[in-house]
Amino acid sequence: MARVTVEDCVKMVNNRFELVALSAQRAKQIASGAALTLDRDNDKDAVVALREIAESTVDLEILRNESISSYSSYKMSESMAARQEEENSLADEIHETFSDMRSLRDARDDDVEEEFEDAGMSFIDMDEDVQD
Incomplete structure (x- = not known):
């Protein structure tokens, strides 16, 4: 089980609040069945999301856009x-x-x-x- 720290992730995302939002978005994707870019190693979704961000295996711009749209007040089903x-x-x-x-x-x-x-x-x- 690999240990991930905020310091590892801050190298990729400077703002800690944005890091939380992006990792939460990625964890939601993983929970919804999105493909993993790293081995799970028996880690929970949030830890896998942080590891993916720290190792740059996910596109942060896509995560940003999806995170923003998830908070959008108008969504048409x-x-x-x-x-x-x-x-x-x-x-x-x-x-x-x-x-x-x-x-x-x-x-x-x-x-x-x-x-x-x-x-x-x-x-x-x-x-x-x-x-x-």
Whole structure:
């Protein structure tokens, strides 16, 4: 069982508070089943995480980013993302349907206007005749 000290890790991460955050993040990854970069040697996850940091076998920048994102206040779960995508798709479909309906209405109005013109009648735009 290899002994790891904070002094070994501080060579890689200058700030002790950041070291705690990074090692905690790595320990969580290990507990979740992430592949180890060193032999476990019967050590607990936190000790393995510290040893990995001390021996530079993990990418600290990735750990930093994952640690920051884990504390982010806004996370969209997969089900929420799927629901959001479905709602966006439905909104697009509704917009397309209304657009098609407007096109049909405009075509109908044009046809009616042509029929009136063919019959010698015309439409009077009510807005033009209205005076303030």
